[in-house]
Amino acid sequence: MSESTTDPRDDTAKPRRRQARGERRIQQLLDAAAHVFCRTGYTSASTNAIAREAGVSPGTLYQFFPNKEAIAVELGERLNRRMTETHGTVLTPENAGLPLGELLDTVLDPMIEFNCANPVFLALIQSSDAPGQLLEEHAELHDSIQDRISELIGLRNPDLSPERRTHTTTMTFALFKAGLTLILGHEGTEREAYAAELKTALYGYLAPVLGTEAVGTRP
Amino acid sequence: MSESTTDPRDDTAKPRRRQARGERRIQQLLDAAAHVFCRTGYTSASTNAIAREAGVSPGTLYQFFPNKEAIAVELGERLNRRMTETHGTVLTPENAGLPLGELLDTVLDPMIEFNCANPVFLALIQSSDAPGQLLEEHAELHDSIQDRISELIGLRNPDLSPERRTHTTTMTFALFKAGLTLILGHEGTEREAYAAELKTALYGYLAPVLGTEAVGTRP
DNA sequence: GAGAAACGCGAGCGATCGCTCGTGTTTACC
DNA sequence: GGTAAACACGAGCGATCGCTCGCGTTTCTC
Numbered sequence: 168m169s170e171s172t173t174d175p176r177d178d179t180a181k182p183r184r185r186q187a188r189g190e191r192r193i194q195q196l197l198d199a200a201a202h203v204f205c206r207t208g209y210t211s212a213s214t215n216a217i218a219r220e221a222g223v224s225p226g227t228l229y230q231f232f233p234n235k236e237a238i239a240v241e242l243g244e245r246l247n248r249r250m251t252e253t254h255g256t257v258l259t260p261e262n263a264g265l266p267l268g269e270l271l272d273t274v275l276d277p278m279i280e281f282n283c284a285n286p287v288f289l290a291l292i293q294s295s296d297a298p299g300q301l302l303e304e305h306a307e308l309h310d311s312i313q314d315r316i317s318e319l320i321g322l323r324n325p326d327l328s329p330e331r332r333t334h335t336t337t338m339t340f341a342l343f344k345a346g347l348t349l350i351l352g353h354e355g356t357e358r359e360a361y362a363a364e365l366k367t368a369l370y371g372y373l374a375p376v377l378g379t380e381a382v383g384t385r386p
Numbered sequence: 387m388s389e390s391t392t393d394p395r396d397d398t399a400k401p402r403r404r405q406a407r408g409e410r411r412i413q414q415l416l417d418a419a420a421h422v423f424c425r426t427g428y429t430s431a432s433t434n435a436i437a438r439e440a441g442v443s444p445g446t447l448y449q450f451f452p453n454k455e456a457i458a459v460e461l462g463e464r465l466n467r468r469m470t471e472t473h474g475t476v477l478t479p480e481n482a483g484l485p486l487g488e489l490l491d492t493v494l495d496p497m498i499e500f501n502c503a504n505p506v507f508l509a510l511i512q513s514s515d516a517p518g519q520l521l522e523e524h525a526e527l528h529d530s531i532q533d534r535i536s537e538l539i540g541l542r543n544p545d546l547s548p549e550r551r552t553h554t555t556t557m558t559f560a561l562f563k564a565g566l567t568l569i570l571g572h573e574g575t576e577r578e579a580y581a582a583e584l585k586t587a588l589y590g591y592l593a594p595v596l597g598t599e600a601v602g603t604r605p
Numbered sequence: 606g607a608g609a610a611a612c613g614c615g616a617g618c619g620a621t622c623g624c625t626c627g628t629g630t631t632t633a634c635c
Numbered sequence: 636g637g638t639a640a641a642c643a644c645g646a647g648c649g650a651t652c653g654c655t656c657g658c659g660t661t662t663c664t665c
Contacts, residue, residue: 184611213653229655230612231612235654342561342564361556368590368591372591403641432621434623445626
């Protein structure tokens with residue numbers, strides 16, 4: 168059980184020094200995996216197919232990823248990181264005071280844009296038979312987004328009971344995901360129409376709870 | 387190529403006379419398949435697992451179904467038939483005149499109840515890597531439900547442009563499915579809370595388009 | 606330029622899955 | 636009771652999939 172590596176760093180016990188070529192290959196493989204996952208979902212996607220899509224051999228793929236799950240996990244992590252940036256800059260307490268219509272535009276537009284540019288994100292989330300670690304990743308992101316939404320809702324309507332706030336938050340996010348699926352399922356004008364329709368729906372749902380006008384959030 | 391069967395009926399060219407025992411086995415196998423599909427989705431469900439869950443051997447399973455897809459298709463057909471009955475008795479022109487709140491109760495309650503009693507229905511619909519014939523089935527049901535919803539919307543608001551009507555219909559159904567997923571993901575009091583929340587959401591979305599009051603639909 | 610390590614290949618291993626087949630049992634029909 | 640068909644079994648076949656391994660190539664380091 169001697170872990171006698173050259174130990175330049177043993178924080179992860181994997182002292183593999185990547186070359187620039189390797190980093191490029193990893194990106195190629197993740198891009199290929201994104202395509203294949205989008206096409207067939209996680210379970211039905213074969214590692215050989217991912218390697219073929221990336222134009223490399225199966226052996227090369229396993230030079231960079233220990234197993235199939237790790238590919239999805241790494242892809243998920245990168246997407247989560249970028250998605251977290253997006254919702255972090257937009258689901259802020261400062262925006263809570265905006266008129267509801269503007270608030271929805273401000274929040275939804277970047278989220279929708281990100282998902283249109285990265286359709287594999289939704290595909291991975293909706294793949295029901297995903298492995299354990301991927302589900303944990305999603306749960307984390309899910310919770311962090313819902314916490315932000317819940318915070319916004321709480322700021323706009325402090326009189327809401329915790330239960331109602333939770334339900335409103337969860338339903339809001341679920342409706343958003345449904346609208347997103349519809350948006351990604353169309354293109355061009357239709358896509359924009361459904362984006363507008365989603366905003367209308369959320370507006371109609373949230374207006375009675377949060378009010379439509381600008382709200383001062385100072386103590 | 388001589389199809390010289392005993393031809394009591396050659397409408398499907400499959401003159402297999404089932405015994406009562408066989409019909410019972412089929413039901414057992416479909417129930418088992420429902421459980422396994424619910425647990426792991428279509429692709430990850432193995433026919434051996436279905437047979438085991440039903441308490442029979444793999445060979446027995448294939449006495450009644452030519453392949454794995456046929457199991458899902460038959461299960462889907464039976465569920466579609468019952469779901470069609472449900473929405474057929476509820477998505478009627480007569481109900482179009484009800485006040486919006488009552489309309490939503492009348493339509494949603496039976497649909498929700500059916501899906502709570504048959505969670506495999508949603509599981510099959512949401513399994514993204516389903517085989518072709520199953521997708522066709524779903525598309526048929528999907529279209530027939532949307533046609534009914536579209537009809538109701540058209541009756542309540544004849545001034546809506548065809549495009550807006552389509553978008554409203556599609557979004558309404560998508561929001562319903564999202565709420566349904568949330569409802570099936572909870573139990574007891576929470577489940578009822580999300581059912582109420584879904585109605586609130588649809589009310590908020592549809593009220594500005596359809597109006598809230600009772601509407602006379604006579605020419 | 607020599608050695609080491611990272612990169613790259615692809616045949617193929619072991620496991621799993623959908624499905625078959627030979628054989629034995631139960632049921633329907635005369 | 637006898638016959639044919641339906642039902643039931645379970646070992647195992649062929650295909651596929653995740654993944655490995657041996658070996659050759661490129662890149663880094665000195």
